Amino acid sequence: MAATNTSLIHRRGLMLVLSSPSGAGKTTIARGLLERDPGITMSVSVTTRAMRPGEAEGLDYYFIDQQRFDRMAETGDLLEHARVFGNCYGTPRVAVEDALGAGRDVLFAIDWQGAQQLAQNARDDLVSVFVLPPTVSELERRLRGRGQDSEEVIANRMAKASNEISHWPEYDYVIVNHDVDESIAAVESILRAERLRRRRQVGLPEFVRSIQDTL
Numbered sequence: 001m002a003a004t005n006t007s008l009i010h011r012r013g014l015m016l017v018l019s020s021p022s023g024a025g026k027t028t029i030a031r032g033l034l035e036r037d038p039g040i041t042m043s044v045s046v047t048t049r050a051m052r053p054g055e056a057e058g059l060d061y062y063f064i065d066q067q068r069f070d071r072m073a074e075t076g077d078l079l080e081h082a083r084v085f086g087n088c089y090g091t092p093r094v095a096v097e098d099a100l101g102a103g104r105d106v107l108f109a110i111d112w113q114g115a116q117q118l119a120q121n122a123r124d125d126l127v128s129v130f131v132l133p134p135t136v137s138e139l140e141r142r143l144r145g146r147g148q149d150s151e152e153v154i155a156n157r158m159a160k161a162s163n164e165i166s167h168w169p170e171y172d173y174v175i176v177n178h179d180v181d182e183s184i185a186a187v188e189s190i191l192r193a194e195r196l197r198r199r200r201q202v203g204l205p206e207f208v209r210s211i212q213d214t215l
């Protein structure tokens, strides 16, 4: 007869992806989730885009030049990468693999192209959430209210919003970001449930067997 032992169960880390048209609020939701949940780590992307006022190196992005980006892409140092709004963005591979290996969950705020690449390479570890704005005028108001982009950049992002939104059916979950706190709570619920998926609980068969052996 074996004693039951919950330490037999270890959880596989998951990748939680938030995508949305620019300005719908995925970064805001991601920050809220990081504050509330110590078990999830943000993936910090590399980008060739210029740093915005208030952004910090290594916190918002790693700001790198095109040559370095191309080298990282060529050598496989990026888990996924894409050109978005005329700049290059990518996810450094090592940080994500280290976190997942340590059983930690990783949060991404990336576009549909990146989400597709992660789905191709690691579908079982991926949970994807598409964030919609409540209205088009509110999306524009948020982009403008952020106060960090020129009118030209805002117009370009609004023009590309429809294409980004067209990918919503590819995601596991869809939320409409009316209220930030409600949206954070919705993503928290998704995360809590997804952590309990049977396939993520390594050692579950052994644990169940240990219970059955004691019956």
Ligand SMILES: Nc1ncnc2c1ncn2[C@@H]1O[C@H](COP(=O)(O)OP(=O)(O)OP(=O)(O)O)[C@@H](O)[C@H]1O
Pocket: 020, 021, 022, 023, 024, 025, 026, 027, 028, 029, 109, 142, 143, 145, 146, 177, 178, 179, 180
């Ligand atoms: N539910 C909400 N209600 C009102 N304002 C919001 C809401 N969610 C986010 N915002 C605001 O909208 C602006 C854009 O949000 P945020 O930067 O999070 O968008 P994003 O989707 O990450 O954009 P990008 O793709 O360009 O990085 C910010 O000023 C943020 O404070």
Ligand SMILES: Nc1nc2c(ncn2[C@@H]2O[C@H](COP(=O)(O)O)[C@@H](O)[C@H]2O)c(=O)[nH]1
Pocket: 019, 020, 021, 022, 023, 045, 046, 049, 080, 081, 082, 084, 085, 089, 090, 091, 109, 110, 111, 112, 113, 114, 115
């Ligand atoms: N495929 C990826 N897309 C990314 C990544 N990091 C950010 N993004 C997307 O870029 C746009 C623009 O971001 P911004 O900071 O310039 O406003 C954003 O909407 C994200 O979807 C990435 O690593 N890979």
